[in-house]
Amino acid sequence: MSTTTEETTEPLTAADRCDRCGAQAYVRVVLPVGELLFCGHHARAHADAYQSVAEHIQDETDRLHAEHGSGARNAG
Numbered sequence: 001m002s003t004t005t006e007e008t009t010e011p012l013t014a015a016d017r018c019d020r021c022g023a024q025a026y027v028r029v030v031l032p033v034g035e036l037l038f039c040g041h042h043a044r045a046h047a048d049a050y051q052s053v054a055e056h057i058q059d060e061t062d063r064l065h066a067e068h069g070s071g072a073r074n075a076g
Contacts, residue, residue: 009028009030009056009058011060012024012025012026012027012028012037012058012060016028016037017037018037018038018039018042019036019037019038020038020039020042020046021039021041021042023039023041024039025037025038025039026038026039026040026043026059026060026061026063026064027039027040027043027057027058027059027060027061028056028057028058029043029050029054029056029057029058030054030055030056030057030058031050031053031054031055032053032055036050040061040064043059043061
């Protein structure tokens with residue numbers, strides 16, 4: 001996933017939850033009319049739908065491995 005602008009966005013925290021399943025969010029998608037938060041799994045699942053319309057994509061999925069170990073690559 002790539003960032004579509006150079007916009008700076010606050011880091012995601014444990015309080016930020018995936019809009020699809022409620023797991024911890026690691027991706028913020030800023031749209032012209034709001035934003036969506038996704039866990040790593042749902043960010044990958046819906047990437048085709050939001051990449052062309054997003055104004056900014058903040059992807060912090062690299063934190064999954066650092067925070068949860070090597071098994072996290074396929075997790076939320």
